[in-house]
Amino acid sequence: MPLPQTEIPGRLQMQLAERGIRMTGPRRAILSVIETANQHLDASQILRKARTVDASVDRSTVYRTLDLLKRQGLIDELDLMHLNGEGHYYERKLGRDHIHMACLRCGKIAEFVSKTFESLKKQLERDCRFHILVARLEVGGYCSACRR
Amino acid sequence: MPLPQTEIPGRLQMQLAERGIRMTGPRRAILSVIETANQHLDASQILRKARTVDASVDRSTVYRTLDLLKRQGLIDELDLMHLNGEGHYYERKLGRDHIHMACLRCGKIAEFVSKTFESLKKQLERDCRFHILVARLEVGGYCSACRR
């Protein structure tokens, strides 16, 4: 049973602070955008939204911050099957990994948490003697509404 | 038990012919590169190798051909956890999907075929009423040699 992922505002900020990483204005703006996003955002969307908080935020700061968060394992980077161009999408890493299912017809993204996925990762770590840091399962196809 | 994937030379060419898709010089060169590759190649590498067969091959033809093969479901597109930049890697789609494990320290890519992965996909199709066309599981972490 996946625990409900209750979200503490400023959690990302806290996690960075715990690791002794400096907090700045632009960084705060970007983090808040990522935290409050209710959909997957790409770098440009993050930039645009961050600028509504702090108009001076630069595109390169967005990329640098995304890099930082990736290295810290606090966000995941997704392709979403390149439904819109070749860019990447970002989302908070919360508890259990989930699978992304992208409908190639209507573009809807569904998410799915699966015990089998968790077992698969364990099996992989055991059988391949591989220490997993990130796991990304993306699926493309037709959703229930589009498959008919 | 996965069947041994015996490779017939010119198989890709044949598969395109079966579908009534035109064969041309540049296309033949690109297909042969993909077929004989013993590692994952990105668009630039494919271009370079294709040019050793047919020097006039253009970069855009490589992209157009990769697009064609993707649409036909004959190749898979991978990120390999962006070990080297943001480009994509391509590989023949042969029989069973496999998992790619990228070592974030040494860069080695290992592949793994798993029954559990197959069950997971079936479960997904059933539980989410989703018709899967492509499934991509990529894992990043430390391989057995690097984890110590």
Place this chain on the structure above:
DNA sequence: TTAAGTGCAAATATTTTGCTGTCAC
């Protein structure tokens, strides 16, 4: 104080597109 972070501008990397001539079928 000072190492880390920032904006800015420019560079790089990757992919796509318009166009016109060519070729497979």
Place this chain on the structure above:
DNA sequence: GTGACAGCAAAATATTTGCACTTAA
């Protein structure tokens, strides 16, 4: 013959980097 494909050049998109100034701790 004709529609699909090609090369070329240019554009569009996505990301990275060098540098000088600023700032958090």
